[in-house]
Amino acid sequence: MEKNSQRMLDLINKRFSDILSEGFKLFLRYYKTLILPLAIFQILVITFNIFLLTDLKVYLDSLGISFLDILDKLGENTPLTGGDWNLFSLFFLLNFALIFLQNLIGAIIITIAMCSVSNYLYNKQMQIDISFFSSFKSAFNKKIFIVILILGIFLPLGSFLLMFPSIIIFAFFIFVVFTYNIEGAGKPLSEARNIAKGAFWKISGVFIFNFIFIFVASSIYNTVLNLFLNTDSAIFSLNYNLWLSTRNYPMLILYQILINLIEIILAPLFICLLTSLFVTLKARKDLGLKYQRTRDPIHTRLIEELPRIYCPYCGVLIPSVKKFCPRCGENLSFMLNKEGEE
Template sequence: MEKNSQRMLNLINKRFSDILSDGFKLFLRHYRTLILPLAIFQILVITFNILLLTDLKVYLDSLGISFLDILDKMGENTPLTGGEWNLFSLFFLLNFALIFLQNLIGAIIITIAMCSVSNYLYNKQMQIDVSFFSSFKSAFNRKIFIVILILGIFLPLGSFLLMFPSIIIFAFFIFLVFTYNIEGAGKPISEARNIAKGAFWKVIGVFIFNFIFIFVASSIYNIVLDLFLNPSSVAFSFNYNLWLSTRNYPMLILYQILINLVNIILAPLFICLSTSLFATLKTRKDLGLIYQRTRDPIHTRLIEE
């Protein structure tokens, strides 16, 4: 009991840097278990984007030439016809629709992916022995539709309309991927909101840190990849356009997997970082304590709420 209490104290006394460090440790410790299911979900995002949106992309490419002509006319202050204005509006509308559908597909699948491993990671972080397969199976219940609705649909919808609503939804309800499947959480939405209360910048900080880390790794990888693929070459452009025009889905999927390889390899990172933060915040809430640091960095004290 004393050992467990000390572990709880250590958990709630963690700085943000400690939380990130624990998230990385969780990532490394369980990478072999997580990489296969989460990589499959990442590949599903690519596959659905290719299968569902390639026709729209090809159609937009066909409009692109006429759109450039319209821009030239506008640059020369040449009046546009009614048909050209319609084409101009259609091009923008379809581009927005394409971006929204890409975000929607990605958000829904990634939300399901995080839900599938969240309970397993949380239990491991709390040093509770649990089977991955039983935890994975238990993730798919009726409550998961609440998570998909809020994070998989409302979140991309908010980012499509205005960025601010999506930030609020993310910061307030990201922990729903954990609370919907935790025993005793009768109201998972309220529970997620209460746990995230007062930790807005920490939640956003985890997202930004994950984004920067993957962005840097992807940039380095893409520089190396460009040396071999040379995507600006005429030969590569010809082959890629041929894949599009002939709907060569296998080659399009393989190409997208290749250029998104870093995202696939690092797919477990964000949920591991989020688990570390969630475990700390939930423990503080459950203990009903407010954490404060004294001026002496070696000592800490806890004051009852």
């Protein structure tokens, strides 16, 4: 029990830099396990975008205008005709629809991807032995539809209408990818909100750090790629437009995989960083401690004063001693007898 208490103490005292460091360790330790399923989900995003939205992209190209053309037209002294305004309105409407549908497809599939590995990473971080296959299979239950609704639909809808609602949804409910599949979490949304309470900047920091890291890596990769393939050349653009017009889906998919290769390779990074943060914040919440910005460590005496009981086998917090552990199922009768003697 002392060992488990010390581990909980170490978790709640982690600084943000420690959380990021632990997230990278998770990323490296379980990369071989995570890369295949998460890469497949990333490729699914590309595939669905191409099969569902290529016709819309071709129609937009057939309009024969661009944002620069519209700006040039507006800058001219000649008044715009009714046909010009109709064309501009159609162009803007279809572009917004295209962006929204791309975000919607990506958000739904990436949400499912995070759910598929979140429970595995959480248990591994808590030093609980679990097989990836059983964890992956258990992720696909009826509660996953709640996660898809919140993060896969409401999040892109909020970002399309106004940016602020999407920020609130992300900061308040991002941890639902974990809580929906954790035993004992009766209300996944409330549990996710309680764990995230007071940690807005840490959650935002994890997202921003992941974005910057992948952006820098992608920029370097695309620069090197352009040196070898000259992807910005007119000939390459003509080939790409030809693939679009002829609906050459295999070449379009291969091209997008090549362009987004870094995002595919680094797909497990965000969920690993998020797992590290989630475990720390959940430990604080379970111990009844409010989030503190101070760097001063929380003393061991706080742990000793709290009337908390942990399973000696898996370390899970038990509100009251029962005959069997609610998580690992081990017999705890000896703890009942000991409590009765005291």
